[in-house]
Amino acid sequence: MENTLGAALPSGGAYCSLEIADASAVAFARRTSAEAARKAGFGEVDAGRLAIVITEATTNILKHARHGEVLMRPLDGAVELIAMDRGPGIHDVRAALTDGHSTAGTAGTGLGAIRRLADQFALYSQPSAGTVVRVLLCDARKRPTRAMLSGPEIGGICVPCPGQQVCGDAWHAQPDPRGMTLALADGLGHGADAHLAAYGVVEVVQRGAGISPARLMAQADAALRCTRGAAIALVRLDMVNACVTFCGTGNISAVAHGTGHPRSKAGDRAGVPRERYQLMSRNGIVGHTMRGTQEFEMAWNADAMLVLHSDGVGTRWDLSDYPGLSRQPAAIIAAVLYRDFSRRRDDATVVVVKASTGAQFSHDDTFATDPARA
DSSP states (O other): OOOSSTTOSOBOOOOEEEEEOSHHHHHHHHHHHHHHHHHHTOOHHHHHHHHHHHHHHHHHHHHHTSOEEEEEEEETTEEEEEEEEOSSOOSOHHHHTSTTOOSSSSOSOHHHHHHHHOSEEEEEEETTTEEEEEEEEEOTTTOOOOEEOOSOEEEEEEEOOTTOSSOSEEEEEEEETTEEEEEEEEESSSSHHHHHHHHHHHHHHHHSTTSOHHHHHHHHHHHTTTSOOEEEEEEEEETTTTEEEEEEESSOEEEEESOOOOEETTOOBOSSOOSEEEOOOBSSOBTTTOOOOOEEEEEOOTTOEEEEEOTTBOSOOOGGGSTTGGGSOHHHHHHHHHHHHBOSSSOEEEEEEEOOOSOEESSTTSBOOOGGGO
């Protein structure tokens, strides 16, 4: 069988987090974007596009919400940024994307300019609750032709603990001929040693694409014995048989929506039918105190979705509190949950996996969203 996922699945590189609270933050964000453009290999024109986008995004936050956050990361030939706030929100998104529309007495070209300059653009706003904008800018010399690909839609947010230069969390999606394997790892503590443990899990998954989560967990346990250890969630998505298998150790939260009954490999049902299932992980630290594994299998339906996050993100979220959010791109869902439930005192990672809905890729590392869906 041909691999329909190819290289399009994203890896979970950490974002740089920029607090936007006053005018000086705009200048700092521009300087940060210039460094991101350099790391992405941008030429002068694309670096200029990025400078305009970051300026518009940060000034919008100050004008309308007074405080917010921008996440940014360079990719191979692209830069991704996510601007978020908890301000008054946008009551009419379509109008806000039209040049000349303004609620702050300005020229009203901010969001429209961002959308025109972006290779990918998505926006979610809830009145009185804030706005999230996600933008991807690609190097014009490397920009691929848009292609329709089958497979899951994946979006993730990974942010280091405040004051740390590296993230002790890591996530990775590894494709194989039948589907893909997804891992989210939270190294014990934070900082460089936690980072080493978490990325040890990524290496295990890269070497073991296609094998069962339980076997991968055992391999990770052996590989992490020389590290401080980690909490791990492993997901195997079998696109041929339309099923997903989960195995977890430690305090990674995993929630399934629209998958039907999770079953253990012994055939046990997990309670009465419902829309949302909290998937159970075994206690322990992979690499030190892991005591066996347990797998749960679920159907991968057309409307299925998985949400995984580390303990740097609170668990008391409910997608029903966000009208229309479940229909948004996976990256936007992850960003909203990070914005509203990150504890801000630990590494924080949220990964969302949605069944394919005919969405488009326009870069080989980040899932694309059609601007018409904003």
